Amino acid sequence: MEFLRPATWDEALAAKAENPSALPISGGTDVMVELNFDRHRPAALLDLNRISELTEWESGVYEGQEGEVIRLGAAVPYARITRELARQLPGLALAGNTVGSPQIRNRGSVGGNLGGASPAGDAHPALLAAGRDVFVEAASVRGTRLIAIDDFYVGVKRNSLEPDELIRAVRIPVADGPQQFSKIGTRNAMVIAVCAFGFALHPRSGTVGTGIGSAAPTPRRAVAAEEFLADELAERNLWATAG
């Protein structure tokens, strides 16, 4: 096995282009379990820990997204999302705070959750609920492409990244209304969700966001419920009056 340790983002993209089968490793909380149990023996590991941009987030305005957006580096651990972004991204912060244990939350990241694309990943329902204008920033030596969150999950543990692509960041609009996340598992700490649900109201666009985890091959929205609720709120004029 090879251990590739790029020091910069450009080096990481070059390494992934040269070794498309190299397995990226960020927090390692999924990858190392596979390695420890010998379920998977990749030809190479591509360590992303040295790339500092991946552990940073910034706030800005981006084309195709309304209002303020958080560009969340792929490797920002859940513990920091909960600490630093609970106001801007309440749904994701709540979801992140249910992941594993404190030790897992100090390492595990949204980039890793997206990379694994498990239907039980807790970030997914929150990202879906945050809006159809949530984008995964997929980068390669060929350039950067924005994948809408609804197009990202394509099957059980399969996402729409190309073999030479890495996730640089996720662009998530700052909440413009209340958001919630809840999950059912067999006990409180460290559970894989039996079912998870993310929910967000978007008064600015008069839309409702939902995300359901662990209930289908991919995380998915409850589209009919979103539309029903948005219409009801509009009909009763509750969007404008905020309830």
Place this chain on the structure above:
Amino acid sequence: MRVTFNANGRQVEADDVWEGESLLFLLRERLGLPGSKNACEQGECGSCTVYLDGAPVCSCLVAAGQVQGREVRTVEGLADAETGLDPVQQAFIDAGAVQCGFCTPGLLVQTHDLLAREPQPSDNDIREALSGNLCRCTGYEKIMDAVRLASARTCSTSEVSQ
């Protein structure tokens, strides 16, 4: 491959490290630091908890190569050569929170971090902080006592020294 990093304040180096091996294996089998325990290798038990750049993590889930150039502090690095055991360690002994002791190293590191962030944690804070550390012997009550005791002692000494 070769991995060089700082373990408990000292530069260490290991050669012929397998690319897929964990930091836990590296510490225990190559660097003579067997304090961190291996009970599950899947992040479930917390007995392998160490500080990585100041944050407690499961060392079984960190690839050895990922610690190149970084700082690791294990349970062996909690005691001070001059002042002896860390107050957290002393409190675990005094409260009878150690039975077989397999879970203890992880609990010590995790408690050490909790008290550094929150010197007077509520019972809820303690439960939350230790939710990733399993103990099959004590039933956790003595562990709760130990954390409360460490907190009380640390707070009273810092008042005295002020």
